[in-house]
Amino acid sequence: MKKLIFLFAILFSLSGIAQNSQLFEDANNAYAEGNYEEAVAKYEQILENGETSAELHYNLGNSYYKLSRIAPSIYHFEKALQLDPGNEDARNNLTFARTMAIDALGTEESEGFWGIFDRSTSAFSAGGWAWVAIICMMVFIVFFLVYYFSRRSMIKRMTFIGSMFFLVLAISSVIIGFLKQDLQQESNFAIIFSEEVEVKSEPSVRAGEAFLLHEGAKVKITENFQEWVEIELPNGSQGWMQENDLKRL
Structure with a gap:
């Protein structure tokens, strides 16, 4: 009975993957034909099915951009860069999308050590660095096995050096991945989705207006209080x- 349940689970999973793959292809075709609303609906359906990727968010960002829907366009380009920091197409298109936003807020650059660390390791996301660690560990194992079983001193010397190099690289990649994950969790950003928002000086509808923001603006959330959030520009x-005026990244 357990084997039968396991088999059904595998079949269900495979059918879901096949369905999402077909939806993604249909959405791409709709986008190519200029049917951007249809493309958005199909891409969003894939997200609702629990699948996500940098390419999916990038295509969604492009589709929303074509529909001049600035907030979701910026949001999905930002999500694509979270999953794939080295995606230059997403970075360039995000720059174009930001020019359509009313508020020219600029971008927040991290200062000090953490700023340098974040920029110097931006080639991969936290998950990407985890894959680098796995690959380096596999190469380490291969080098070490050759070192262990080889009888020639030159080969043993070279493979030992190589194995130690990839071991250090694997450990370093794991550390970088954890640090980037912690850094991302501490950097709690969101995109304004409402057309216009009156930002208050206190978390109350009766409080005075501090300033106005418009859709597409990127803000940093610093505190939560009931249905209110404190933001920083x-x-x-x-x-x-x-909180219902924005969408967290």
């Missing part, structure tokens, strides 16, 4: 707004 300005 790159220039240091802070205020409170209702």
